[in-house]
Amino acid sequence: DTAVSQTPKYLVTQMGNDKSIKCEQNLGHDTMYWYKQDSKKFLKIMFSYNNKELIINETVPNRFSPKSPDKAHLNLHINSLELGDSAVYFCASSRGGLAGGQNTQYFGPGTRLTVL
Amino acid sequence: LAKTTQPISMDSYEGQEVNITCSHNNIATNDYITWYQQFPSQGPRFIIQGYKTKVTNEVASLFIPADRKSSTLSLPRVSLSDTAVYYCLVGDNNNDMRFGAGTRLTVKP
Numbered sequence: 001d002t003a004v005s006q007t008p009k010y011l012v013t014q015m016g017n018d019k020s021i022k023c024e025q026n027l028g029h030d031t032m033y034w035y036k037q038d039s040k041k042f043l044k045i046m047f048s049y050n051n052k053e054l055i056i057n058e059t060v061p062n063r064f065s066p067k068s069p070d071k072a073h074l075n076l077h078i079n080s081l082e083l084g085d086s087a088v089y090f091c092a093s094s095r096g097g098l099a100g101g102q103n104t105q106y107f108g109p110g111t112r113l114t115v116l
Numbered sequence: 117l118a119k120t121t122q123p124i125s126m127d128s129y130e131g132q133e134v135n136i137t138c139s140h141n142n143i144a145t146n147d148y149i150t151w152y153q154q155f156p157s158q159g160p161r162f163i164i165q166g167y168k169t170k171v172t173n174e175v176a177s178l179f180i181p182a183d184r185k186s187s188t189l190s191l192p193r194v195s196l197s198d199t200a201v202y203y204c205l206v207g208d209n210n211n212d213m214r215f216g217a218g219t220r221l222t223v224k225p
Contacts, residue, residue, distance in 0.1 A: 031210065
């Protein structure tokens with residue numbers, strides 16, 4: 001069983017469209033994250049949720065809206081897609097927020113979004 | 117937030133030991149040091165975590181001097197499949213840790 005799964009793996013769409021990326025973890029973790037990795041390979045955190053509550057909201061355009069229906073799912077909805085949104089988006093989860101005691105992040109396989 | 121500095125890239129040959137050093141001069145008392153590995157087209161994967169002295173697991177060793185201002189990830193006898201980007205993160209909370217540019221390790225035959 002895949003610990004952290006994302007769908008779709010690839011997403012190609014036109015500018016101006018609205019799209020969603022889904023993420024699910026079956027690890028029983030309380031905290032989930034969304035990261036964006038651009039063409040220069042920098043991995044930047046976008047959002048963090050703990051038990052369905054928003055913890056981190058970095059300087060991300062409000063066209064990006066995360067939604068957590070339960071603590072096993074954190075979906076990312078993007079409105080009015082722009083060319084600069086093209087990137088690989090990774091979902092991750094961890095048992096909690098604290099970093100110690102092997103409480104590390106488990107990443108999904110990524111969703112490659114291409115905006116034409 | 118403690119920042120980290122790593123070499124941008126390193127080259128090695130199969131069978132060699134590789135040491136990647138990370139500087140974190142502003143590390144705080146409660147901060148842990150965590151290393152992740154990322155292969156092309158995959159998400160980062162946890163390798164090792166430590167607080168002080170030395171930690172070893174089946175994949176790597178992590179050496180942390182007494183002042184904790186740096187750490188060294190040691191990969192014994194690398195193979196071609198160890199070619200990846202290695203990230204050093206410092207923090208006491210996953211929400212505060214930030215990925216830097218990482219070190220791109222290329223293992224050659």
